[in-house]
Amino acid sequence: xxNLLLAVIYIAFISLGLPDAVLGAAxxxxxxxxxxxxxxxGGISMTISAGTIVSALxxxxxxxxxxxxxxxxxxxxxxxxxxxxxxxxPNYWMLLLFAIPYGLGAGGVDAALNNYVAxxxxxxxxxxxxxxxxxxxxLGPYIMASALGAGHGWAWxxxxxxxxxxxxxxxxxxxxxxxxxxxxxxxxxxAAELLMLAYDLNEAELAVYLALHILILGxxxxxVLALRKLQxxxxxxxxxxxxxxxxxxxxxxxxxKRHAANLNSxxxxxxxxxxxxxxxxxxxxxxxxxxxxxxxTPLTSIVNYVDLLKKEExxxxxxxxxxxxxxxxxxxxxxLTEDLVEASKASTGNxxxxxxxxxxxxxxxQVCGEYQQRLEKQVLEAGAVAV
Numbered sequence: 001x002x003n004l005l006l007a008v009i010y011i012a013f014i015s016l017g018l019p020d021a022v023l024g025a026a027x028x029x030x031x032x033x034x035x036x037x038x039x040x041x042g043g044i045s046m047t048i049s050a051g052t053i054v055s056a057l058x059x060x061x062x063x064x065x066x067x068x069x070x071x072x073x074x075x076x077x078x079x080x081x082x083x084x085x086x087x088x089x090p091n092y093w094m095l096l097l098f099a100i101p102y103g104l105g106a107g108g109v110d111a112a113l114n115n116y117v118a119x120x121x122x123x124x125x126x127x128x129x130x131x132x133x134x135x136x137x138x139l140g141p142y143i144m145a146s147a148l149g150a151g152h153g154w155a156w157x158x159x160x161x162x163x164x165x166x167x168x169x170x171x172x173x174x175x176x177x178x179x180x181x182x183x184x185x186x187x188x189x190x191a192a193e194l195l196m197l198a199y200d201l202n203e204a205e206l207a208v209y210l211a212l213h214i215l216i217l218g219x220x221x222x223x224v225l226a227l228r229k230l231q232x233x234x235x236x237x238x239x240x241x242x243x244x245x246x247x248x249x250x251x252x253x254x255x256x257k258r259h260a261a262n263l264n265s266x267x268x269x270x271x272x273x274x275x276x277x278x279x280x281x282x283x284x285x286x287x288x289x290x291x292x293x294x295x296x297t298p299l300t301s302i303v304n305y306v307d308l309l310k311k312e313e314x315x316x317x318x319x320x321x322x323x324x325x326x327x328x329x330x331x332x333x334x335x336l337t338e339d340l341v342e343a344s345k346a347s348t349g350n351x352x353x354x355x356x357x358x359x360x361x362x363x364x365x366q367v368c369g370e371y372q373q374r375l376e377k378q379v380l381e382a383g384a385v386a387v
């Protein structure tokens with residue numbers, strides 16, 4: 001995954017270099033089509049540089065707040081938008097206007113990715129990043145020269161580079177959370193539609209268009225936020241966290257509200273089942289503990305009286321045999337009662353357990369010693385053989 005991310009960052013720097021040398025290659029043709037002097041190319045370059053400086057200065061604050069992935073995706077989208085704007089600009093002043101988002105996007109990509117690679121990768125990758133940028137500056141003029149040589153004009157060259165930027169934006173957007181993915185896609189569609197219709201709308205129509213699409217974007221994002229809450233609720237449920245019921249804000253679609261209610265019902269059902277299971281376990285443990293204590297009281301008396309009888313003279317051999325059986329079984333019952341109490345403690349986690357090395361020879365010797373008398377009575381012999 002880390003290598004795949006690094007490859008995407010390399011591609012991002014190639015795309016960053018693509019348009020940087022294109023203006024110089026295309027301006028001799030552009031200046032004639034736009035009726036602008038050759039020297040006016042400096043104004044566009046200065047505007048791009050100013051935007052780059054501003055976004056680079058703000059990139060640290062923006063990266064800390066939104067993350068490198070989001071800043072990079074938005075910056076590349078800004079660059080793609082500006083390059084497409086270059087391709088449809090009818091005059092020099094529109095070029096100058098689109099140079100602003102171009103500079104902001106280029107500076108944001110450069111600063112955010114340089115910072116990310118410097119923190120998460122080895123220093124040699126910084127050199128490779130700028131090598132990729134150099135590769136982009138070689139490919140950009142080649143793309144523009146191919147468009148001019150084929151007779152398509154400089155607009156097609158810029159449009160081709162903007163399409164490459166859009167593809168990279170799509171790759172970066174796929175790595176973002178659902179909310180940012182939706183916002184990026186909707187904004188990109190609105191920007192593309194606005195670019196295609198901008199010259200056919202007057203000021204009033206343009207204002208209505210923008211207001212309507214901002215409302216559409218807000219409504220869509222409101223539903224996406226509700227969907228994100230459902231996603232987080234499902235993730236919490238899968239992790240076993242039943243303490244956070246899903247609460248959707250007003251305005252969410254009825255289908256989403258029903259889905260939230262269903263997830264909350266599942267959450268409550270599981271939580272109730274867990275609580276009943278825990279209650280049953282507590283009652284069982286309490287029952288075992290109480291019964292064990294109730295048995296130990298009379299059992300202690302039996303063991304003590306058996307010890308007293310063993311000190312007295314028995315009238316017959318049968319009586320002594322009965323006393324031995326009573327002594328043996330009472331000791332066994334006491335051992336079982338103690339084991340039962342220990343088992344109840346173990347089920348509640350009140351017995352600390354430590355993992356320590358065990359000598360198998362000693363363990364087998366203890367087992368043989370515990371059953372030695374029974375084995376002798378059955379004329380059997382047990383022993384441990386060292387391997």
